[in-house]
Structure formats: C-alpha cells, structure tokens
Amino acid sequence: MARILITSALPYINGIKHLGNLVGSQLPADLYARYMRARGHEVMFICATDEHGTPAELAAAKAGKPVAAYCAEMHRVQAELAQGFGLSFDFYGRSSSARNHALTQHLARQLGEAGLISVITERQMYSPADGRFLPDRYIEGTCPNCGYERARGDQCEECTKQLDPTDLINPRSAISGSTDLELRETRHLFLRQSALRETLDKWIDSQTGWPVLTTSIAKKWLHDGDGLQDRGITRDLDWGVPAQFDGAPWEGMEGKVFYVWFDAPIEYIAATAEWADAQGLDDSAWQRWWRTDQGADDVRYVEFMGKDNVPFHTLSFPATLIGSGEPWKLVDYIKSFNYLNYDGGQFSTSQGRGVFMDQALDLLPADYWRWWLLSHAPENSDSEFTWENFQASVNKDLADVLGNLVSRVTKFCRAKFGAVVPAGGDCGPLEDRLIADLEAGLRSYQTAMDAMMVRRSAQDLRALWVLGNEYLQEAAPWSTFKSDPDRAAAQIRMALNLIRVYAVISQPFIPGAAARIMEAMACDDWSWPGDLRAALGALPQGHGFDVPDVLFAKITDDQRTEWAERFAGTRS
RNA sequence: GGGCCUGUAGCUCAAUGGUCAGAGCAGGGCGCUCAUAACGCCUUGGUUGGGGGUUCGAGUCCCUCCGGGCCUACCA
Incomplete structure (x- = not known):
C-alpha cells in the first residue's frame, strides 16, 4: 500500500468558479484521489480557498463586507459546492488560517536566515482616492502604442503590447477612476529565486514523465532572458499574513503582508496541519506527509493545476521549500491542464458567460458534469x-x-x-x-x-x-x-x-x-x-435487490436549447 | 517581438519512425424485443492544414508557409 499526497490548485476566494476552473484542477484531482483510495492506497487529498490579494479585498468592498467576513462566507459557499460536486477532499482549508500564518512566517524566516530574501525599495503607483497601492493591471489609460483607451497597466488588450503603468496616457485607477495617482516609494521582500536557479534546473531535469506543458513552462522561466528572476513576496495590503513578526530577520515591513502566491502553496502543508487539528491529532500526523525526516520519503506527491499555475508550482514553491533548508517533501508529479472554453469563446465571470458551479448543480446532478x-x-x-x-x-x-x-x-x-x-x-x-x-x-x-x-x-x-x-x-x-x-x-x-x-x-x-x-x-x-x-460472484444466489429509478434522465432538446440561451451571457 | 502547444473522418479525439491511419458520436443498412425508442452487428466517410526535405519507410523527424490557442514574471 502506497501513500499518496494529492493537492488541487487552490480556488480563489472572490466568487464561484466556473466549469473551466473545476476541470483544470479540483475535478481530475478528485478522480485520482478516489481511484487511489479504491485501489487500497492511503490518500491525503488537500484543497483550500486562496483568500489573500487585491481581488479579494476589492470583492469584499464591493459586497459591502469586511474582508474577513466576506472570505469566511465565500469559503463556506465554495466548500458546499465542492461537496455538491462530490469532491472528496480530506480537508478543505483556508489560506487565511492560523496554521498558514504560522507556517508562512516560519518559512520566510528560514529563507531570510539562509540569505535568500532581500529587501528592495521600489516605486509603485499609489492611489490616494482608493487608499491603496495599485497593481499594474488595476491602472487603466490610453495605450501609447495603439491609442486604445482602456489599456491596462501591464498590457494593452487591444494591441497586446506589454506596458508599464507609467507608459499609459491619462492613467486612472481601474477601481475608482481617480486620476490622482502618484509614484510612491515602498520597500518589499524579494525571494532570491535566482540563487536557486541551478538547483531548480537540476531538480526539474531529474523528474521523468512530466507533461510537456509542465516542463516547457518551467524551462522557459528558468532560461528565458536573464534567467529566473527574483520575485517580490510582499504587498502593501491589509488582509494577509503579516510580513513583520516576532523573530523576522528584517525590519520595516510593518503594515505589509506576504504576497498571495507566496502563502497559497504553503497552505497545502498548512491545510494538512489544519486537518490534523480537526481530527484531534498531533503534529506527527501531518508531518508524516510533508517532512521527509518524519516518513514522507515514502509519499508520492501529485499536484493538479491549470497551466497558468505552473510557474509557481515548478519554481517559486519548490524554491521556498528547498531554500528553507528543511526536509520538506517536494512534488513528484505535476499534472497540468489547458483551458476549457465555452461555446466558441472563453468562460467569462464579468460577462456572465458560461456555466458556473452553482448553476451547474441547479440544472443536473454532479455526475453528468x-x-x-x-x-x-x-x-x-x-x-x-x-x-x-x-x-x-x-x-x-x-x-x-x-x-x-x-x-x-x-x-x-x-x-x-x-x-x-x-x-x-x-x-x-x-x-x-x-x-x-x-x-x-x-x-x-x-x-x-x-x-x-x-x-x-x-x-x-x-x-x-x-x-x-x-x-x-x-x-x-x-x-x-x-x-x-x-x-x-x-x-x-x-x-x-x-x-x-x-x-x-x-x-x-x-x-x-x-x-x-x-x-x-x-x-x-x-x-x-x-x-x-x-x-462477479459477490452477489450470491438468493440475494435481494431493488430496481433503481432511472439512473440518468436524458437531456431533452428543449432543455439544451433553453440552457444554451440562458448561459450565453452578454454578447460583446 | 520571444517561447511553447495545436491542426488527423461532418463532430470530439487516438495512433514507441513500421500491417490497410483507428475509436466514440452523427449518417446508412440489418438484427433483437429484456430495457430510458434503449441494445447488438455491419457499413459510408481521410491527399493526416499547404509545400519542400531526411529515410528502405513519415500523421510521427527537419525546414518553410498558413490557421487556432496559451504563456511572457505586479490578477490569481
């Protein structure tokens, strides 16, 4: 009997996920988990909501709720939908949990003491009207290249040119529309991934049988241009894991939190600890899955995710674990997926285009989907x-x-x-x-x-x-x-x-x-x-049974037509 | 711009460089009557996006052109 650790990419907290999200990670992960359990293996299947970052704060504000309350509510909603789809997580955690706070800070300290974190001062757009620093894509303006008036600060969607927010003509906040923007200095922690480039490169080379999609993306990031770049792992936000804490080997990070992509993968581990807590078990119960000095060498660890998540799982997260100098279990196999489109276009949350998890279950039982x-x-x-x-x-x-x-x-x-x-x-x-x-x-x-x-x-x-x-x-x-x-x-x-x-x-x-x-x-x-x-002899002669009701009612043409119209969304 | 993926039957997809390029669905024919008008058998359908090359042999490898998609590091 093998021990198999399975994680699904964490669904983001700011709304109900569509079928494309579902098939890209949680659903295939569940298939694998159920199969491996059925084959008699010991399985730990972990998922959680990914709750930090700018979009979560904005979604909470839009809903008129404190971000903590908003996340708690959306976690409950997503957990219920996951249950509705039969997703058999051993634990469905939250990246905002106390366990994740503690572990994220612990790993950051380890990285700092290993000399793998640097403090860098940079200048970012600040919006006094919004009271926050704005990520590049939250700044809109006119594209200097093609004149498109709703270009984003990271890229113009019209001409696909990559931009810097300062390139935009008439820049404004995409949130409030305020044009009162200023460049402010701010200090951030950076994970020195570049120092681990060769280690990561060799580690990936040592993996066999990974999907091309997985390795090609990782290799691109490792070798493109100047090679793997250091990555900012803090943000000027309120909601998240505080970057300044007792024992932190740096100072001046008050009021800042860790970047969501730093703490989200760590939640895979923290959620397993949350599971142990919920079961009334001690730390050894989760450490045997995650610490190679506690038996995790016998574990086969498989991650499921959409292709957009690959860089973080092939590079940043392994860099975090390796760089800590501690014996953490690294992933053995990364199963990555492309995207599911909806009827000739993309699923679109903003346009209400496509089928979302709650709607799907309103129409038909989970098995159909x-x-x-x-x-x-x-x-x-x-x-x-x-x-x-x-x-x-x-x-x-x-x-x-x-x-x-x-x-x-x-x-x-x-x-x-x-x-x-x-x-x-x-x-x-x-x-x-x-x-x-x-x-x-x-x-x-x-x-x-x-x-x-x-x-x-x-x-x-x-x-x-x-x-x-x-x-x-x-x-x-x-x-x-x-x-x-x-x-x-x-x-x-x-x-x-x-x-x-x-x-x-x-x-x-x-x-x-x-x-x-x-x-x-x-x-x-x-x-x-x-x-x-x-x-084929398990049901003996004389064993009674019932005739079940129709297992799968057919989808009628009328239903199909009506649903196609209902979910078409607003045409652009 | 750069990188990666992709293009095979009407549709969705298979095919370690090696028999006649295969399945499912749809289409056509036959059979069956237990069943959700369901099931089974047979069958039509292809210049493998175009062109060139390597090879005894190319859907597969190389070059080129065309189409679709994704990523490109401050959304997550």
Whole structure:
C-alpha cells in the first residue's frame, strides 16, 4: 500500500468558479484521489480557498463586507459546492488560517536566515482616492502604442503590447477612476529565486514523465532572458499574513503582508496541519506527509493545476521549500491542464458567460458534469464545451450505455425471477469470454488511471460498460428463459454482478450513480475487483435487490436549447 | 517581438519512425424485443492544414508557409 499526497490548485476566494476552473484542477484531482483510495492506497487529498490579494479585498468592498467576513462566507459557499460536486477532499482549508500564518512566517524566516530574501525599495503607483497601492493591471489609460483607451497597466488588450503603468496616457485607477495617482516609494521582500536557479534546473531535469506543458513552462522561466528572476513576496495590503513578526530577520515591513502566491502553496502543508487539528491529532500526523525526516520519503506527491499555475508550482514553491533548508517533501508529479472554453469563446465571470458551479448543480446532478468534463478534459490542448456535445455525450454514455444496462437487467430479473439474484444454472464459454474481455479492459483502464490519462480512462471505462450490453445481446436471457430457465438464471446472475462491478470501478467518475447502484443492489462491498471471476460472484444466489429509478434522465432538446440561451451571457 | 502547444473522418479525439491511419458520436443498412425508442452487428466517410526535405519507410523527424490557442514574471 502506497501513500499518496494529492493537492488541487487552490480556488480563489472572490466568487464561484466556473466549469473551466473545476476541470483544470479540483475535478481530475478528485478522480485520482478516489481511484487511489479504491485501489487500497492511503490518500491525503488537500484543497483550500486562496483568500489573500487585491481581488479579494476589492470583492469584499464591493459586497459591502469586511474582508474577513466576506472570505469566511465565500469559503463556506465554495466548500458546499465542492461537496455538491462530490469532491472528496480530506480537508478543505483556508489560506487565511492560523496554521498558514504560522507556517508562512516560519518559512520566510528560514529563507531570510539562509540569505535568500532581500529587501528592495521600489516605486509603485499609489492611489490616494482608493487608499491603496495599485497593481499594474488595476491602472487603466490610453495605450501609447495603439491609442486604445482602456489599456491596462501591464498590457494593452487591444494591441497586446506589454506596458508599464507609467507608459499609459491619462492613467486612472481601474477601481475608482481617480486620476490622482502618484509614484510612491515602498520597500518589499524579494525571494532570491535566482540563487536557486541551478538547483531548480537540476531538480526539474531529474523528474521523468512530466507533461510537456509542465516542463516547457518551467524551462522557459528558468532560461528565458536573464534567467529566473527574483520575485517580490510582499504587498502593501491589509488582509494577509503579516510580513513583520516576532523573530523576522528584517525590519520595516510593518503594515505589509506576504504576497498571495507566496502563502497559497504553503497552505497545502498548512491545510494538512489544519486537518490534523480537526481530527484531534498531533503534529506527527501531518508531518508524516510533508517532512521527509518524519516518513514522507515514502509519499508520492501529485499536484493538479491549470497551466497558468505552473510557474509557481515548478519554481517559486519548490524554491521556498528547498531554500528553507528543511526536509520538506517536494512534488513528484505535476499534472497540468489547458483551458476549457465555452461555446466558441472563453468562460467569462464579468460577462456572465458560461456555466458556473452553482448553476451547474441547479440544472443536473454532479455526475453528468463530472462525466462530461473528465471525458473531455483539456489535457493536450484547450477544449470546448458545447451544449450539443454535452447532451450527446451524456445521453449516450450515461443514459443509454450504462443507465439502460442497469435498467434492462434489473427489470428483466424482477419480471422473470423476482427481485433476487436467481439460483441455478452454470457459466459457460460465453461467460469465460466476457471475463477475459473484462480483464483486458480493466487492465487498460487501470493503466490509464495510474498514469492520470483522464480522457483515456473515460474511454476505457465506457468500453467496459459496452461489454455488458454485448454480453446481454449474445446471451439473450429473454430467449434462453423460454428454453432453459436455469441458463437464463446464470446469465442474469452474471449480469447483476456485472452491474455491481461497474458501480465499483465507475465510482471515481460518477460517485453518485455508483452509490445508487450499490444501494439498489443492497451491497456495500466496494472492494476493487482484483480477481474478476470472484468479484462477479459477490452477489450470491438468493440475494435481494431493488430496481433503481432511472439512473440518468436524458437531456431533452428543449432543455439544451433553453440552457444554451440562458448561459450565453452578454454578447460583446 | 520571444517561447511553447495545436491542426488527423461532418463532430470530439487516438495512433514507441513500421500491417490497410483507428475509436466514440452523427449518417446508412440489418438484427433483437429484456430495457430510458434503449441494445447488438455491419457499413459510408481521410491527399493526416499547404509545400519542400531526411529515410528502405513519415500523421510521427527537419525546414518553410498558413490557421487556432496559451504563456511572457505586479490578477490569481
């Protein structure tokens, strides 16, 4: 039994996430976590809300709430949605937790004492009207290159030219619109990533089998231009982990907090500590996952994230852990995803374009979304959600291939033998062949799941479901029942057991439906089918069951049309 | 501008440099009647974006052009 540590990129706190966010990290991470647990491994699956930074403060202000209250509320909302989607986190923490404050400050001090933090004075735009320093993108003005009047301080979206806020003509605050902006001096801590460049480069070279998307982004940052640059790790904000604290090896950082991207990954560790606290366990309980001197050398650590998160997980966070000089567990595999687009464009929070997690659950059970999103996960390139494709995939795969199989088998049995696993008859060559096909298919499925090949896994699972329909067609118990009822009994006994096996192996993808099947089968034996022949005898002769309600109702054309209109958002 | 990814059947995607480029869906035909008008079998469909090159052999490697996407360090 292996120990597997799984983290999903942390969803940002400032609103409900859309399906693109979900499929980029939390959902595939959940698939992997569920699968590994089902295979009997010890899993620690961690996620948390990412609560610091300028957007959180602005969102709180817009909501008219103190930022702490706003974050607490949004954490609760996101946690409920995660539960609604069946995301099986062992703990869903908060980056604003006391544990993260303490650990972030601890690691910063370690880095400071190792000489890996420098204090740099720089000049940044300050807005007296807003009472805050403004990140580059929160300054708008006219692009000096193309004349676009709503260019942002980091880049003009019209001509794509990279800008500095001071380049803008008629700069103004994107928040208040105030043109009263001034350059103010401010001091910040910088993480001296450049000093760890070779170490990081060698570490990444030593990893094998990482997705191209992961390594190419890391290599770009390591070798582009002057190479890996130092990174500011503090901000002039109120809400966050204070950068000045007892024992800090620097001074003058009063009123500043650590940069959200410094403390967010640390929350992976802190959340595991939060888990231990919640369980009433001592520090050794979480340290055995994270400290290589406490047993974490045996842990396999896998991170899931969208491609925009890769630089922080391949460089900044490892630099933080390595630079601390302490024996922290580093990631073993980074599974990164491209983006999911929505019907010809991008999901857009501001335009209300696309489907968001709360809306999705209002329309359909989580399994529909889980199945479509995972079977179309943007692994090799960006992929696209369309209602036509969603309807077709869900109706065909879930309703017709799997749902109908369960329905036809259970209803036939009830009609001919009663709602019990029928006795009598023996298996023959047809069943031998079915088992051989299932074994081959299951091996393929497991190989894909082990390798986190998400789409491939979904294909393999579907192919396993199809075997059930093929078997029924050939066995034709409705026909054999007339000539040889014992034979029909053996066939249906096989089919009922097959349904149970499907529930077990499908559970990582569609946990809700799997649970309903198991409930209908009156079975709670979720053990993974190591020996298929034995697994197909788990429901003994005479075992009672219920015919479940329709597992997956089909999406109608009318529904599809209405939803497509409702979520189109405001066209630009 | 630079870097990376991508382009394969109507659609969504496969294919360690090696049999006739394969699946699912959609389309066509046949079968079955247990089932959510579901299932099974057969089948149509391709100059692998264009062009050049390397090779006994290229969807795969190289060059070039065209299209789509992402990243580019102060959003997270």
